[in-house]
């Protein structure tokens with residue numbers, strides 16, 4: 001795998017910066033020029049006077065595949081100056097995931113994957129340093145998250161009982177182009193897709209790229225319901241990483257479901273993108289949107305499809321039980337909060353199944369469910385089929401999508417589902 005890093009700095013003073021930049025490289029195999037970034041990007045920066053973009057390329061030996069763009073310079077500005085200098089010269093800064101600032105503790109940097117974490121100095125974080133960081137970021141919302149205007153970085157606060165900020169988790173946001181290869185073919189179906197995966201595996205980052213590809217390449221009317229401004233970045237003008245997708249901000253996280261419905265009723269979207277579906281109201285809003293024929297791209301916390309089936313709040317995303325008139329009793333199910341339908345002998349014989357089965361009464365809201373096990377290792381379910389198999393105690397067949405050591409996407413079809421194969 002080849003990797004290249006390019007740094008680009010732009011300086012400006014005034015209210016708006018119009019930057020012309022393009023990045024291209026020559027594919028070794030075809031000798032073709034590949035363009036990764038738009039040749040003209042308008043960056044409206046109200047306050048910042050300089051901008052530094054780091055662009056990292058991860059590529060296979062026959063051509064570039066992934067372009068990762070961060071704005072680490074803006075991120076570093078909110079940190080104490082000694083940490084800023086240290087991270088600026090850090091050889092692993094391309095892998096920096098988060099900086100943790102907890103009052104009275106040593107500041108820590110956490111890196112992607114195998115790089116782990118490390119303390120950044122031997123003295124504790126002070127109140128003043130937390131206050132400085134707080135003043136350098138936008139306002140914290142009801143979900144205790146804030147951003148840095150014009151960037152994709154996310155700053156999350158931990159508060160004392162009195163409401164004072166005593167800890168900050170500062171996450172580096174990145175715009176990634178090329179990772180969409182993992183699911184590009186699925187987008188052609190126009191069906192809803194739910195991504196699940198542990199925190200930090202890259203769900204939001206992939207939402208962003210899907211928004212861009214569906215709006216710019218597929219020419220769809222895409223609306224992002226952006227609860228903490230994490231997909232489209234902080235500020236009223238969304239980041240160019242979402243392409244021409246429109247972004248609706250959410251005044252208060254508990255209103256996410258209302259904004260989802262408002263998006264459909266007022267703005268005629270063909271696609272709605274929503275991160276972190278976590279409440280019953282949001283799950284119902286998803287169903288209602290899907291029933292109106294709008295494609296949904298969403299994420300939820302949980303590692304496996306079974307986590308969603310067993311979660312009484314989210315299970316509506318993947319199944320809805322049918323109360324068959326053939327049922328003779330309803331008992332507490334073998335699967336989490338799901339009920340078991342017990343069939344009469346005749347019906348069980350006719351269906352050649354056990355007497356106790358679990359049934360859906362409607363197709364799942366999300367046609368595909370993707371378990372993001374690792375950044376480059378995804379398990380794809382056809383939700384309806386997999387749910388039916390799991391409810392009957394059988395093992396579904398799935399598709400494994402991963403990158404090989406040359407960074408090409410490899411799709412293994414008809415694989416037996418195994419929760420522990422990575």
Ligand SMILES: Nc1ncnc2c1ncn2[C@@H]1O[C@H](COP(=O)(O)OP(=O)(O)OP(=O)(O)O)[C@@H](O)[C@H]1O
Pocket residue numbers: 068096097098171172173174175176179197198199200201202203204205206375
């Ligand atoms: N393909 C990628 N290449 C490089 N960095 C990436 C990639 N995908 C994600 N990242 C980085 O990994 C970190 C976590 O990504 P992201 O916020 O998308 O995860 P997440 O699964 O949405 O997490 P959470 O559930 O906590 O919101 C971010 O710093 C992001 O910039």
